[in-house]
Amino acid sequence: MTQLPKPEEALIDAVRRAARQEQFLEVVSADEAKRRFGRHLDLSPRGTQSIALSNALGRVLAADVLAPLDVPPFDRSGVDGFALRASDTTGASDATPLRLRLNREVIACGHAPLIEVSPVTATAIATGGVVPRGADAVIMIEHTELLDDSETPSVEIRRSVAPGQFIAYAGSDIARGETLLRKGTLLGSREIGMLAACGIATIDVVRKPKVAVLSTGDELVQPGEDLGPARIYDSNGAIIAAAVTEAGGEPEAYGAFPDDETLLGDAMRKALADADMLILSGGTSKGAGDLSHRIVSTLGQPGILVHGVALKPGKPLCLAVADGKPVVVLPGFPTSAIFTFHAFVAPVIRALAGLPPENPKTLTVRVPTRVPSELGRKEFALVALVEGSDGMIAFPSPKGSGSVTTFSQADGFIEIDALASALDANTTTEVTLIGAAARAPDVVIMGSHDVALDVVVGALAERGFTARTIAVGSLGGAVAAQRGECDIAPVHLVDPQSGAYNTHLVQDGLSLVKGWQRSQGFLYRAGDPRFEGKSADQAIAAALADHYCLMVNRNAGSGTRILIDQKLKGARPPGYANQPKSHNAVAAAIAQARADWGFAIEPVARMYGLSFLPVAPEEYDFLIVDSRKDRPAVRAFLQALQDDKVRQRIRALGMRPAND
Numbered sequence: 001m002t003q004l005p006k007p008e009e010a011l012i013d014a015v016r017r018a019a020r021q022e023q024f025l026e027v028v029s030a031d032e033a034k035r036r037f038g039r040h041l042d043l044s045p046r047g048t049q050s051i052a053l054s055n056a057l058g059r060v061l062a063a064d065v066l067a068p069l070d071v072p073p074f075d076r077s078g079v080d081g082f083a084l085r086a087s088d089t090t091g092a093s094d095a096t097p098l099r100l101r102l103n104r105e106v107i108a109c110g111h112a113p114l115i116e117v118s119p120v121t122a123t124a125i126a127t128g129g130v131v132p133r134g135a136d137a138v139i140m141i142e143h144t145e146l147l148d149d150s151e152t153p154s155v156e157i158r159r160s161v162a163p164g165q166f167i168a169y170a171g172s173d174i175a176r177g178e179t180l181l182r183k184g185t186l187l188g189s190r191e192i193g194m195l196a197a198c199g200i201a202t203i204d205v206v207r208k209p210k211v212a213v214l215s216t217g218d219e220l221v222q223p224g225e226d227l228g229p230a231r232i233y234d235s236n237g238a239i240i241a242a243a244v245t246e247a248g249g250e251p252e253a254y255g256a257f258p259d260d261e262t263l264l265g266d267a268m269r270k271a272l273a274d275a276d277m278l279i280l281s282g283g284t285s286k287g288a289g290d291l292s293h294r295i296v297s298t299l300g301q302p303g304i305l306v307h308g309v310a311l312k313p314g315k316p317l318c319l320a321v322a323d324g325k326p327v328v329v330l331p332g333f334p335t336s337a338i339f340t341f342h343a344f345v346a347p348v349i350r351a352l353a354g355l356p357p358e359n360p361k362t363l364t365v366r367v368p369t370r371v372p373s374e375l376g377r378k379e380f381a382l383v384a385l386v387e388g389s390d391g392m393i394a395f396p397s398p399k400g401s402g403s404v405t406t407f408s409q410a411d412g413f414i415e416i417d418a419l420a421s422a423l424d425a426n427t428t429t430e431v432t433l434i435g436a437a438a439r440a441p442d443v444v445i446m447g448s449h450d451v452a453l454d455v456v457v458g459a460l461a462e463r464g465f466t467a468r469t470i471a472v473g474s475l476g477g478a479v480a481a482q483r484g485e486c487d488i489a490p491v492h493l494v495d496p497q498s499g500a501y502n503t504h505l506v507q508d509g510l511s512l513v514k515g516w517q518r519s520q521g522f523l524y525r526a527g528d529p530r531f532e533g534k535s536a537d538q539a540i541a542a543a544l545a546d547h548y549c550l551m552v553n554r555n556a557g558s559g560t561r562i563l564i565d566q567k568l569k570g571a572r573p574p575g576y577a578n579q580p581k582s583h584n585a586v587a588a589a590i591a592q593a594r595a596d597w598g599f600a601i602e603p604v605a606r607m608y609g610l611s612f613l614p615v616a617p618e619e620y621d622f623l624i625v626d627s628r629k630d631r632p633a634v635r636a637f638l639q640a641l642q643d644d645k646v647r648q649r650i651r652a653l654g655m656r657p658a659n660d
């Protein structure tokens, strides 16, 4: 009988297993990774299929399409009027009209003409009618007068016309035999219109490559299901499946699998059998979850080609080919996963889908802040673009590759060389744009975020203005406003000298517009006997008296932190060093009992079902950059602050709009 390990040994063993970093085979450069992968890939499309034009939207043409006929198929009148010979109109004017005999025919659309237009005659014709034999021009009906007084029906011509006037000649739109659309064209509504004009009802398109998408991790829950404690939603599965579609592939979403060798192995083998390609995410680096690449190495030849790339984000990327089919394990971090997908995987899917490579657009930008970077890894920093007075400015996202929004809300990325330990502040560099909507926002709001700010931004959106809000804190916003890097900076900082809010931040070129008051206070879990029935000051005293009572603080520089320090009068209770950057993080820590008390604003306390003891009203105002005041979106912002409906919504969130 094997002896069970003592609890201490079991613990050490579990930590060893959890902490073991799977050794990367060999960390290579991005270029080398692409070369190795490319050498074993067949990038030709996996066949074609013939489909109805009505189903062709979003498909890729498998071959050039030559126009099978002329469009228009005949010489066609572009106006309602009379078909005639231009030479019969020479000298005609209002003062000297000429008379032409009417042929006994009216040419309507869809009817072939029967009578030739001989000299000094004209035939009535509709827009779109076939120009009859003998005619070489059409005169608009407005420049004629029908004469019904004579025995022979005639028309008076009051303008001279040039040969060819108002005739769209056969093939002038599309000429028979010309290359209408090229192989590799993505069929949109415009292309479909051209094909229909040529009478094409079925079309050969590239068969979409089938791409199986699997997520791995015990913590993952599918959107729509209940989120248990310590769980997160599987966002990689959804974003990768959608990005596969954008790249021209057909995703097969398999959902998430726990770190179980048998379950995951079976799922991967089945998925790969049905697909042209397999994409996994997560579990590429850590010991407990390094199953995926162990399984990948058993799927087929030649197996793993790259595991570890000198990139940030993307170091743990694993690229493999199993019996001709690409298999990729993307890092678990959401931004790392989708960034490496676009760099290494999307080009492969595009090629299999018959699409040409994408040529990303770049822009020269200034980066105002210093961006630290890890030596030895080429780093890509995702940025938000803002229009400055001297050109475009790129602000690196502070959130890192573990966040979803770092990629999803970025306008592009800048590159920092592997040999640099930072990009200096105010460097001019190139940004590669991502996403289709690389349009500068109408208004840039940088500073402290607040839930009611979303109400004002929502009112701007209703008026058709786009806003970019960048949460950099009150101080960061004030600095950005001074430098003219934003239009509006929301701030809530108390002047320690005067006790007044925000007025001390006003400088030349800036004005202060009052926003609203929000109530800051002491948060705790409802029913906590240490705090129930007390005032905020009594609750703080109770917390300080109890050594087991754990606080959650706020980051230095935040308005809330200034208030906390005032109230603590130099005390440093347990938890003081835990300093998250938002009201939400404070409330979540208390709600989940990782802390017992902290300071935040009332609406956030309510949102998390926490009890709230008011401490002080705080003024949330806006620094406006004077030189940008007349921009329509800034004016709309200021109007929205006065709007009754907007103010009502702000009140409903528990704030008091200024001048209420």
Ligand SMILES: Nc1nc2c(c(=O)[nH]1)N[C@H]1C(S)=C(S)[C@@H](COP(=O)(O)OP(=O)(O)OC[C@H]3O[C@@H](n4cnc5c(N)ncnc54)[C@H](O)[C@@H]3O)O[C@H]1N2
Pocket: 021, 215, 216, 217, 219, 220, 232, 233, 234, 235, 236, 237, 281, 282, 283, 284, 285, 286, 289, 313, 314, 315, 316, 330, 331, 332, 333, 334, 336, 401, 402
């Ligand atoms: N001690 C070290 N820790 C880490 C290192 C390191 O070098 N030393 N590398 C970091 C880097 S860089 C990355 S990138 C991540 C990659 O980790 P894995 O690829 O092994 O991914 P996981 O550990 O499974 O997950 C990381 C993170 O991402 C979340 N995740 C995973 N799958 C999904 C999904 N489908 N949807 C949403 N989020 C997902 C997961 O819960 C984790 O939070 O490792 C660093 N650590």
Ligand code: MOO
Pocket: 311, 312, 313, 314, 315, 316, 331, 333, 336, 401, 402
């Ligand atoms: O390489 Mo990780 O992918 O930095 O975030």
